[in-house]
Amino acid sequence: MLKLVVCIKQVPQVSELPWDPETWHLQRELAEGMMNPACRFALEAALKIRDKIGARITAVTMGPPSAEEALREAVALGADKGILLTDRKMAGADTYTTSLTLSKVIQKIIPDFDLILCGASTIDSDTAQVGPQLAEELDIPGVAYVHELTIAGNKARIRRVADGFSETIEMELPGLVTINTTSEAPRYMSFRGFQQAFGESDIITHDAASLGLHQEWIGARGSATKIRNVYSPIAERGNLVLTGTNKKILDQLFTLFDDRIGGVVGKDLKTEKN
Amino acid sequence: MGEKKRAIWVFGDFRNYFQNRVTLQLISKAREMAGMIGGEVCVVVLGSQTAEYVSEYIAHGADKIYLTEDPRLVEYSMETYSFLMERLARREKPEIILVGATSFGREFAPHVAKRLGTGLTADCIDLDIDEKGLLVQRAPSFGGKLIAETVIPERRPQMATVRPGIFQELPHDFSRTAEIVHVPMPDNMPSDRVHIISREPSPAKEDHLEQAKIVVCGGRGMGSKKKFSRLYELAELLGGEVGATRPVVYLNWANREALVGQAGKQIRPVILFSFGISGAIQHTASIRKSCFIIAINKNPKAPIMKMADVAIVADAGQICNALINELKQRIRR
Ligand SMILES: Cc1cc2nc3c(=O)[nH]c(=O)nc-3n(C[C@H](O)[C@H](O)[C@H](O)COP(=O)(O)OP(=O)(O)OC[C@H]3O[C@@H](n4cnc5c(N)ncnc54)[C@H](O)[C@@H]3O)c2cc1C
Numbered sequence: 001m002l003k004l005v006v007c008i009k010q011v012p013q014v015s016e017l018p019w020d021p022e023t024w025h026l027q028r029e030l031a032e033g034m035m036n037p038a039c040r041f042a043l044e045a046a047l048k049i050r051d052k053i054g055a056r057i058t059a060v061t062m063g064p065p066s067a068e069e070a071l072r073e074a075v076a077l078g079a080d081k082g083i084l085l086t087d088r089k090m091a092g093a094d095t096y097t098t099s100l101t102l103s104k105v106i107q108k109i110i111p112d113f114d115l116i117l118c119g120a121s122t123i124d125s126d127t128a129q130v131g132p133q134l135a136e137e138l139d140i141p142g143v144a145y146v147h148e149l150t151i152a153g154n155k156a157r158i159r160r161v162a163d164g165f166s167e168t169i170e171m172e173l174p175g176l177v178t179i180n181t182t183s184e185a186p187r188y189m190s191f192r193g194f195q196q197a198f199g200e201s202d203i204i205t206h207d208a209a210s211l212g213l214h215q216e217w218i219g220a221r222g223s224a225t226k227i228r229n230v231y232s233p234i235a236e237r238g239n240l241v242l243t244g245t246n247k248k249i250l251d252q253l254f255t256l257f258d259d260r261i262g263g264v265v266g267k268d269l270k271t272e273k274n
Numbered sequence: 275m276g277e278k279k280r281a282i283w284v285f286g287d288f289r290n291y292f293q294n295r296v297t298l299q300l301i302s303k304a305r306e307m308a309g310m311i312g313g314e315v316c317v318v319v320l321g322s323q324t325a326e327y328v329s330e331y332i333a334h335g336a337d338k339i340y341l342t343e344d345p346r347l348v349e350y351s352m353e354t355y356s357f358l359m360e361r362l363a364r365r366e367k368p369e370i371i372l373v374g375a376t377s378f379g380r381e382f383a384p385h386v387a388k389r390l391g392t393g394l395t396a397d398c399i400d401l402d403i404d405e406k407g408l409l410v411q412r413a414p415s416f417g418g419k420l421i422a423e424t425v426i427p428e429r430r431p432q433m434a435t436v437r438p439g440i441f442q443e444l445p446h447d448f449s450r451t452a453e454i455v456h457v458p459m460p461d462n463m464p465s466d467r468v469h470i471i472s473r474e475p476s477p478a479k480e481d482h483l484e485q486a487k488i489v490v491c492g493g494r495g496m497g498s499k500k501k502f503s504r505l506y507e508l509a510e511l512l513g514g515e516v517g518a519t520r521p522v523v524y525l526n527w528a529n530r531e532a533l534v535g536q537a538g539k540q541i542r543p544v545i546l547f548s549f550g551i552s553g554a555i556q557h558t559a560s561i562r563k564s565c566f567i568i569a570i571n572k573n574p575k576a577p578i579m580k581m582a583d584v585a586i587v588a589d590a591g592q593i594c595n596a597l598i599n600e601l602k603q604r605i606r607r
């Protein structure tokens with residue numbers, strides 16, 4: 001039977017992020033988690049394949065212990081099994097190490113997979129890099145931003161729009177796709193699914209040691225990119241207030257920003273009147 | 275190996291050359307940074323029949339072109355392009371590789387970074403060189419609510435994808451010359467596992483508002499349908515698009531397509547003008563990815579004024595008119 005792996009990530013509910021109204025700082029610890037929207041669509045694409053031709057679906061996530069909720073939701077929606085990778089040493093991973101870690105667990109537990117489905121991007125880090133990099137790590141072909149997907153024999157047939165081109169693509173399996181969010185809403189949880197997920201469901205947990213992952217490879221330590229600073233752009237804004245007559249305001253605006261505005265417009269605005 | 279210049283590479287992405295000049299914008303920024311690290315700007319061009327692009331890249335500031343021209347490269351292919359880029363980068367060891375954040379670029383760069391075992395920052399809106407000569411990359415996260423500043427201290431090359439429209443291209447100079455290094459396709463190309471069955475320009479379903487580099491957004495504070503309509507004139511002059519808040523759509527001053535916010539579109543222009551908008555969260559959640567916000571509101575305490583880079587306290591309709599007049603005089607046609 002076809003073996004599908006869906007990579008899902010638990011993200012904060014961005015629309016409800018608690019803000020400190022004074023400093024405009026984010027109070028992340030208060031944010032509630034949810035399954036990243038594009039991952040939900042990736043799961044839906046997997047479920048559609050299973051409905052049509054049958055498949056076994058494993059959902060994988062790396063995150064804090066609370067990420068188990070996203071896995072339970074995936075099981076409730078129809079995944080057969082969930083794998084939770086959680087280890088404090090994995091925290092702070094960039095896409096380089098995230099894809100490395102995910103590849104290790106997939107190679108260990110589902111080495112004979114046919115297709116991996118990721119979301120196109122997450123709403124928190126929004127890199128859209130983990131999918132393509134996981135494909136490289138496993139040395140399989142990958143196609144990003146997929147809209148439509150069918151499986152025929154050992155090939156996936158894909159439709160997508162990229163850079164204003166509408167494409168039909170055939171990808172050899174095993175392979176990886178990243179799925180876009182579309183306007184078509186994914187399915188709801190069934191009652192039976194709900195019972196299954198919150199009863200004795202098939203979720204296994206791994207940490208770095210059980211995967212044989214060296215500390216140097218994972219989390220912030222293994223990451224190639226280092227975050228130096230995080231700031232709220234809003235706190236930086238609102239610095240400049242212009243008041244007065246309309247003429248004075250426009251004079252100030254153009255004196256300060258003619259280059260910036262002209263640069264984007266693609267015209268020289270410096271030229272003085274007359 | 276002798277004294278090799280530290281190279282900043284730009285991927286020559288020309289597939290949508292006439293709509294998207296991100297490669298030229300990156301060459302310009304790379305020039306500025308090359309000056310700071312004593313390096314050179316190289317553009318990697320993969321394709322067939324590329325002469326036109328090569329001459330544009332040189333005219334806009336490239337010092338060197340790595341050129342692989344081959345009939346097999348007539349269509350963009352992820353696997354072939356990543357293979358060629360990896361091979362060339364391993365040989366030449368650039369310090370930095372910049373890729374425009376087109377759909378292709380955002381898929382291509384992670385493949386290349388992984389193959390090279392290096393770091394990559396997605397969708398940067400600003401780049402810099404720090405005192406140690408490292409590339410500082412700034413990119414929005416949490417849907418633009420935060421900006422993260424990252425560096426790649428140890429591994430090379432340092433890689434970033436960069437959003438189109440952020441940097442300004444240099445004026446062209448067709449008397450410039452550059453070294454062209456021809457890099458032939460190797461004979462041992464791995465076979466593609468991804469096959470393009472068909473590829474057609476998609477029937478203009480591109481969303482102009484969501485892609486626009488300049489957006490002029492208007493709210494109830496514009497006062498009337500007539501005054502609101504002048505925003506279209508302003509947008510036209512700026513080469514931008516018009517957005518609207520929900521009351522404006524309800525009042526029928528603008529159509530539903532223009533709605534920006536939770537119930538409408540998310541925009542990410544380089545410059546956003548916000549006229550007569552209070553700044554309710556349902557609206558502002560969808561404008562946070564804007565790089566530079568100029569808000570006009572008669573109430574200095576309106577929430578939009580807090581998140582604006584420039585807060586203009588004045589009548590929105592009047593500033594719109596004055597801006598139109600001013601621009602007409604400044605733009606020499
Ligand atoms: C579920 C839900 C979804 C919603 N979705 C959206 C959405 O997608 N998009 C959206 O925009 N809204 C949305 N809203 C509505 C949103 O809450 C606000 O009501 C709306 O954004 C306000 O629009 P406004 O700023 O144009 O109008 P107002 O709030 O009426 O503000 C007008 C502003 O103009 C200023 N002003 C007045 N006269 C002048 C003048 N002469 N010159 C300069 N300034 C002047 C005022 O000081 C004021 O700040 C939603 C609401 C809900 C409940």
Ligand SMILES: Nc1ncnc2c1ncn2[C@@H]1O[C@H](COP(=O)(O)O)[C@@H](O)[C@H]1O
Binds near residue numbers: 039
């Ligand atoms: N920690 C994670 N665990 C599992 N899957 C992930 C994780 N991070 C990213 N992914 C997958 O990669 C996709 C793109 O994520 P990103 O590159 O962060 O935008 C997501 O939609 C997931 O499918």
